[in-house]
Amino acid sequence: MKHIDLNPADYKILVVDDIATNVMLLKAVLGRAKYRIVTATGGHEALEQVEREKPDLVLLDIMMPDMDGYEVMRRLRADPRWEDLPVIFLTALNNTEDIVKGFKLGANDYVSKPFNHEELITRVAHHIFIAASKRTILEQSEQLQRTMRNRDRMYSVIAHDLRSPIGTLKMVFNMLTLNITEQMAGAENIEMLKMGNDITENTFMLLDNLLKWTKSQTGRMNTVFQEVDLAEVVLFAGKIADLVASAKGITVEYELPASAKVRCDVDMIKTIVRNLLSNAIKFSHEGGRVIVSMSETATHVLVSVRDFGKGIRQEDQSKVLDPDVHFTDYGTRNEEGSGLGLQLCSDLTRRNGGELTFVSKEGEGSTFTFSVAKSQAADQPSDRPVS
Incomplete structure (x- = not known):
C-alpha cells in the first residue's frame, strides 16, 4: 500500500455533546490540530449532521437528554452508509458494562471525561489514519478492478482479432507445405515455406497457451x-x-x-x-x-x-x-x-x-x-x- 501522508485539514470531525462548554473545549483542542469541526448538541441533531456534513469521524457523548449516544450508535450502524464511520464515545461513566455496551454497538474507541488533550488527539489521529487507510485500499481496489477489466478486454481482442487470422494463416502454411514440392518451388523457397510454417505454428500455440493460462489464473476456466x-x-x-x-x-x-x-x-x-x-x-x-x-x-x-x-x-x-x-x-x-x-x-x-x-x-x-x-x-x- 502506498504511503499515506495525512493532512488534518482534509478531515472533518463531528463533535456531539449537549454541554456547550465541552463542545467549545473540543473545538479548541481539535482546531489547534488543524481538523475541520462541525458540532451537534443532541442525538437527533447528530444524525442530521452526519447526513448533511458526512464527517470522517464522530466524537459522541453518551449521556444526552433527547437521544443518548447508544441510540445514535444503533441508528448509524443500521445504515450501510455509516456502518464503517469511526465513532469515539465521550463518557463520564466509569462503569465497565457501559463501556462494553458501547463497543458491542459498534464504537471504535472511547475517551473518558475529563479527557487528556494529548490522549484525545492521539486517539483521533489513530482512527483517522485507519479510515484513510481503508479509503486508500478501496480506491486501489477500484483501480485494480478497472485495470483487470481493461486487461480482460485486451485479451478478448487477442482472442477474437488475432487468434482467428493466425489460425487461418497456420492452415494456409500447412496446406502449402503439404502440396508444394521442391521441384515446383525450388529448395530455397521450400526452406522459407517451412520457416513460415514453423513460425505460424509456434505463434498460434503461444497465443493459445496465453489465453488458456490467463483464463486459468483468473478463475474463468471451467473443467x-x-x-x-x-x-x-x-x-x-x-x-x-x-x-x-x-x-x-x-x-x-x-x-x-x-x-x-x-x-x-x-x-x-x-x-x-x-x-x-x-x-x-x-x-x-x-x-x-x-x-x-x-x-x-x-x-x-x-x-x-x-x-x-x-x-x-x-x-x-x-x-x-x-x-x-x-x-x-x-x-x-x-x-x-x-x-x-x-x-x-x-x-x-x-x-x-x-x-x-x-x-x-x-x-x-x-x-x-x-x-x-x-x-x-x-x-x-x-x-x-x-x-
Missing part, C-alpha cells in the same frame, strides 16, 4: 469432464504435430493401447499433448524420433512423451516445473520458447486429477509424463463430442 477413450484423444492431438515433426525429419511413434477409458476434460488433454509433443520436437535433433506411450496404475492412466534430444541440464531441472521460476531454453535449431507451455500443462493436469512429472539426462533426452485419474467426479457432466 468439463466426460467419458472418453484417452488413446483416441492423444492420437488425434498428436497428429497436429506431424507437420512440425516432418520439417525436422523427426518420426513420432505411438505405443498406445486399443482403448483407455478415463473421465477428463478433452480440450485440456489435447492442449497438454500438443505442448509436450511440441517441446519434444523442439529439443530433438534432426532425423530423430519421439515416442508417445501409455501405461496404467490402479488409479491413473499415464501418458509419456519421450525424446532422444538434448535433454535438460541437471542444474536446470528443479526450475522446469517451478511456478515461481520463468525457465525457458532454445531448441536444437535455436527455436525459442515462452516458458509458459509446461506451466500450463502442469495446471491442466492437476485439473484432471493427475500430476506432470519428468526425467531427463543432458545429451540423452527427456521423458515427460502426465497422469489422468481413471475415475473423476464432474460438477457438470457434458456430452460434448471428441473433436
Whole structure:
C-alpha cells in the first residue's frame, strides 16, 4: 500500500455533546490540530449532521437528554452508509458494562471525561489514519478492478482479432507445405515455406497457451469432464504435430493401447499433448524420433512423451516445473520458447486429477509424463463430442 501522508485539514470531525462548554473545549483542542469541526448538541441533531456534513469521524457523548449516544450508535450502524464511520464515545461513566455496551454497538474507541488533550488527539489521529487507510485500499481496489477489466478486454481482442487470422494463416502454411514440392518451388523457397510454417505454428500455440493460462489464473476456466477413450484423444492431438515433426525429419511413434477409458476434460488433454509433443520436437535433433506411450496404475492412466534430444541440464531441472521460476531454453535449431507451455500443462493436469512429472539426462533426452485419474467426479457432466 502506498504511503499515506495525512493532512488534518482534509478531515472533518463531528463533535456531539449537549454541554456547550465541552463542545467549545473540543473545538479548541481539535482546531489547534488543524481538523475541520462541525458540532451537534443532541442525538437527533447528530444524525442530521452526519447526513448533511458526512464527517470522517464522530466524537459522541453518551449521556444526552433527547437521544443518548447508544441510540445514535444503533441508528448509524443500521445504515450501510455509516456502518464503517469511526465513532469515539465521550463518557463520564466509569462503569465497565457501559463501556462494553458501547463497543458491542459498534464504537471504535472511547475517551473518558475529563479527557487528556494529548490522549484525545492521539486517539483521533489513530482512527483517522485507519479510515484513510481503508479509503486508500478501496480506491486501489477500484483501480485494480478497472485495470483487470481493461486487461480482460485486451485479451478478448487477442482472442477474437488475432487468434482467428493466425489460425487461418497456420492452415494456409500447412496446406502449402503439404502440396508444394521442391521441384515446383525450388529448395530455397521450400526452406522459407517451412520457416513460415514453423513460425505460424509456434505463434498460434503461444497465443493459445496465453489465453488458456490467463483464463486459468483468473478463475474463468471451467473443467468439463466426460467419458472418453484417452488413446483416441492423444492420437488425434498428436497428429497436429506431424507437420512440425516432418520439417525436422523427426518420426513420432505411438505405443498406445486399443482403448483407455478415463473421465477428463478433452480440450485440456489435447492442449497438454500438443505442448509436450511440441517441446519434444523442439529439443530433438534432426532425423530423430519421439515416442508417445501409455501405461496404467490402479488409479491413473499415464501418458509419456519421450525424446532422444538434448535433454535438460541437471542444474536446470528443479526450475522446469517451478511456478515461481520463468525457465525457458532454445531448441536444437535455436527455436525459442515462452516458458509458459509446461506451466500450463502442469495446471491442466492437476485439473484432471493427475500430476506432470519428468526425467531427463543432458545429451540423452527427456521423458515427460502426465497422469489422468481413471475415475473423476464432474460438477457438470457434458456430452460434448471428441473433436
